[in-house]
Amino acid sequence: GELIDFERHLGVIKTITANVKIPVTADIEAGYGEDKETIVENVLRTADVGVAGINIEDSLKKQMGLRTMKEHCTLLSAIRMALDNHxxxxxxxxxxxxxxFQTENPFYETVNRAKAYVESGASGIFVPGMIDYDEIKEITMAIHAPINVLSLPELTNCHVLQELGVQRFSFGNALSDKIISFLDSNAAQLMELQDTSLLYDY
Structure with a gap:
C-alpha cells in the first residue's frame, strides 16, 4: 500500500537481491510517485539494485479507483523507453x-487494458482477483503475453492453471500470513502456560 518510505522499500529489495541466487521481481505498488517522472526514476533505481523485473499496478493509492487506461499506457511506455535507454x-x-478488485463486470475491461498495456511495453499481465476458469482460459488466449494470477481459496492448483494457459502464479502474502499467525498463536500459549513443552510437539 506504499505505507513505507520508498528509500526503505528500495533498501529491502537491495538486501534481497544481494542474498539470493535466483532472479528477483520487485513489487513497487503503483510506483511510489504522483507523477510520471518520479515513477520512472523509481523504476530505474529499482532496476539498478539488480532486480530482473517489477510489478506495477494501475490502482490509485490516495483514493479509490484506477488510472485511466490512457494514463497507465503512457506511464508504461515511458518506463519501457527509460529502461531500454539505460x-x-x-x-x-x-x-x-x-x-x-475495483470495477463491476471486470472481464472485458481487463481484456482491453491487458491488450493496451502489452502494446505499451508490458512484458506480462497480472490479474489478481480473477478466479473463473472460463475467464482465465479466455484471457490467456486473447493476450499475447504471459498471464499472472493470484492464489485465492478458490484458485490454488498450479497444474490446473497451467492447463488454462497461465504462466505465472503468485501467492502474495498468504504464506507469510500463515507463518505469522502460527507464531502469534504459539507466543500467546507460551505466555499463558508459562511452559515451553508445546515447542517440542511434532
Whole structure:
C-alpha cells in the first residue's frame, strides 16, 4: 500500500537481491510517485539494485479507483523507453490491473487494458482477483503475453492453471500470513502456560 518510505522499500529489495541466487521481481505498488517522472526514476533505481523485473499496478493509492487506461499506457511506455535507454532491454514489466478488485463486470475491461498495456511495453499481465476458469482460459488466449494470477481459496492448483494457459502464479502474502499467525498463536500459549513443552510437539 506504499505505507513505507520508498528509500526503505528500495533498501529491502537491495538486501534481497544481494542474498539470493535466483532472479528477483520487485513489487513497487503503483510506483511510489504522483507523477510520471518520479515513477520512472523509481523504476530505474529499482532496476539498478539488480532486480530482473517489477510489478506495477494501475490502482490509485490516495483514493479509490484506477488510472485511466490512457494514463497507465503512457506511464508504461515511458518506463519501457527509460529502461531500454539505460541498458535494461530484457527487464520484465509485470503490469498488474486491479479491475477485479475495483470495477463491476471486470472481464472485458481487463481484456482491453491487458491488450493496451502489452502494446505499451508490458512484458506480462497480472490479474489478481480473477478466479473463473472460463475467464482465465479466455484471457490467456486473447493476450499475447504471459498471464499472472493470484492464489485465492478458490484458485490454488498450479497444474490446473497451467492447463488454462497461465504462466505465472503468485501467492502474495498468504504464506507469510500463515507463518505469522502460527507464531502469534504459539507466543500467546507460551505466555499463558508459562511452559515451553508445546515447542517440542511434532
Amino acid at each position: 541498458g535494461y532491454q530484457d527487464f520484465y514489466i509485470n503490469a498488474r490491473t486491479d479491475t477485479y
